[in-house]
Each structure stands twice: as C-alpha cells, then as structure tokens.
Amino acid sequence: MFISFEGIDGSGKSTQARMLAETLRDAGREVVLTREPGGSPGAEEIRRLVLEGDPDRWSAETEILLFTAARRDHLERVIEPALAAGKVVICDRFADSTRMYQGLSRGDLRAVVDQLHALMIGREPDLTVLIDIDPAVGLSRAKGRQGTEERFEDFGVGLQEKMRAGFLSLAEEFAPRFRVIDGAREADAIAADVLRAVQAELQS
Numbered sequence: 536m537f538i539s540f541e542g543i544d545g546s547g548k549s550t551q552a553r554m555l556a557e558t559l560r561d562a563g564r565e566v567v568l569t570r571e572p573g574g575s576p577g578a579e580e581i582r583r584l585v586l587e588g589d590p591d592r593w594s595a596e597t598e599i600l601l602f603t604a605a606r607r608d609h610l611e612r613v614i615e616p617a618l619a620a621g622k623v624v625i626c627d628r629f630a631d632s633t634r635m636y637q638g639l640s641r642g643d644l645r646a647v648v649d650q651l652h653a654l655m656i657g658r659e660p661d662l663t664v665l666i667d668i669d670p671a672v673g674l675s676r677a678k679g680r681q682g683t684e685e686r687f688e689d690f691g692v693g694l695q696e697k698m699r700a701g702f703l704s705l706a707e708e709f710a711p712r713f714r715v716i717d718g719a720r721e722a723d724a725i726a727a728d729v730l731r732a733v734q735a736e737l738q739s
Contacts, residue, residue, distance in 0.1 A: 536737060537618060537658075539629040541705075542666035543698045545673030546718050547725065551666055552627045554726045555733060559623055567617040570627035571605065575612040578605035595644055599637045603651045606630065610656060623737075629660055631709075635701045640694055662736045664729055665706050668718035670695035 538555070540548040549570070556568040572582040585593065585601050593601070606629070617624050630652050638645035674695050706713040714732040716725055 536662065537614065537624045537626070537660045538733060539626045539631065539660035539663045540666065541628060541631045541663055541702055542718065543668065543670055543673045543695045543702065545675065546666040546668045547722065548664075548666045548718075549627050550722055551664070551716075551725055551729055552625050554722065555729055556625050558726070558730055559625075559733075565620070565622040567613065567622050567624045568627075569609070569613055569624065571609060571629055571632065572602055573605065574609040574614075574626070577608040577612075581605040581608075595637050595640060595642060596647070599633065599644065599648055599651060602633045602637060603655050606633075607655050610658075626660070629663075630656060631663060631702070631705055634705060635698050639697060639701050659709070660712060662733065663706075663709070663713045664732060665702055665713055665715045666718040666725065667699070667703065667715050670699050672719070673699075 540552045542548040552568060552570075556566045559566050571578070572585055573579040581601050581604060585598060585605075614624050614626070630648075633652075634645060634648050638648040670692055674692050703715070706715050714729075716728050716732070718725060
C-alpha cells in the first residue's frame with residue numbers, strides 16, 4: 536500500500552508520517568518511510584537545489600521539471616521496488632504538493648503539472664492523508680525550526696493560505712483517496728485518527 540501525507544508547511548505531517556510508520560512496524564508490517572522531494576540519492580541532490588536559497592531562485596516552470604525529475608528517480612529506485620516486495624510505503628509529500636506549490640503558487644500551471652505527471656510518473660497514492668491546519672499556525676511552526684530549507688516558507692503566509700485552500704480543493708477532487716484530518720490537536724489524537732483511516736484501507 537502506498538500512503539502519502541500532505542499539508543501546508545508546519546502542519547505536522549512529517550511527525551504523523553513517522554508515528555504511523557512506527558505503529559505499523561510494531562504491528563509487524565514492513566514499512567518504508569520516505570519523503571519528497573528526495574527519498575533517493577539523486578532526488579536528495581535535487582531537494583537541496585529547490586528548497587534552499589532565494590525564493591526567486593527558480594521559475595515555477597523550472598521547479599516543475601526539477602520536482603518531476605526527483606519524483607521519477609524516487610519512484611524507480613525506492614517506491615516501486617518496495618511496493619513490489621509487499622511493503623507499505625509512507626511518503627511525506629508526493630505529486631499533490633507539486634500540484635499545489637508549483638501548479639498554483641505563481642500562476643496557473645496545474646495543467647502542466649498534470650501533463651508531466653501523466654507522462655513521467657503515472658500513479659497516485661492508494662491513500663492520501665491531509666493534515667489540515669491554520670496557515671498562520673503552520674508558518675509559525677515552520678519558521679521556528681530554524682532550518683535551511685525555508686525557501687517556500689519565505690514566500691509568507693499569503694502563499695500558505697492559498698496552499699491550504701488548494702489542498703482542501705484537491706481533497707474534494709480526489710475524494711476516494713483523500714482523508715482530511717484536523718491538525719489543530721495534540722499529536723497523539725491526530726495519530727489515532729490517522730491510524731483508523733489507514734487500518735480501514737488496509738483491511739478493505
């Protein structure tokens with residue numbers, strides 16, 4: 536089973552992806568926990584290119600190509616082999632993030648993202664967990680990490696508000712695979728809801 540976690544910056548999705556992986560491993564399942572951009576050596580190199588530096592370092596069109604290249608490498612080297620071996624793959628972000636951040640952030644490029652996705656990736660997760668949170672809270676959390684990967688956070692709260700609305704719209708567009716979880720609670724409470732959603736799919 537291929538599970539992705541989505542949400543705006545600072546939503547807590549990375550924490551929830553890690554907690555789910557630990558819970559499923561404790562239950563005896565083989566789990567691969569990975570992330571995007573990144574997840575394979577080549578994709579991690581591209582990650583550094585796109586997440587660090589000046590916000591205007593790349594055009595949205597160039598970013599789409601970079602993210603798609605990283606995703607293709609990740610898919611070939613990590614995701615597809617793990618799924619073929621019967622493992623559960625949990626990915627912190629996948630194509631929905633590109634639909635949002637590059638498809639909406641600086642113009643209407645969603646059609647370009649979808650065309651490239653169909654051409655080079657060709658698959659969606661079996662289940663997508665969207666951790667929904669207030670953009671101001673998320674941005675405050677994200678900036679509080681004091682990391683180097685803050686290129687998208689540096690666009691400000693306006694982008695995060697646009698992304699939240701976009702993710703909720705995606706959840707309606709791809710309703711069969713999306714589960715929207717309220718992220719404005721304690722991590723354990725969120726994790727319990729996530730686990731229920733995942734177990735329902737694993738048993739179906």
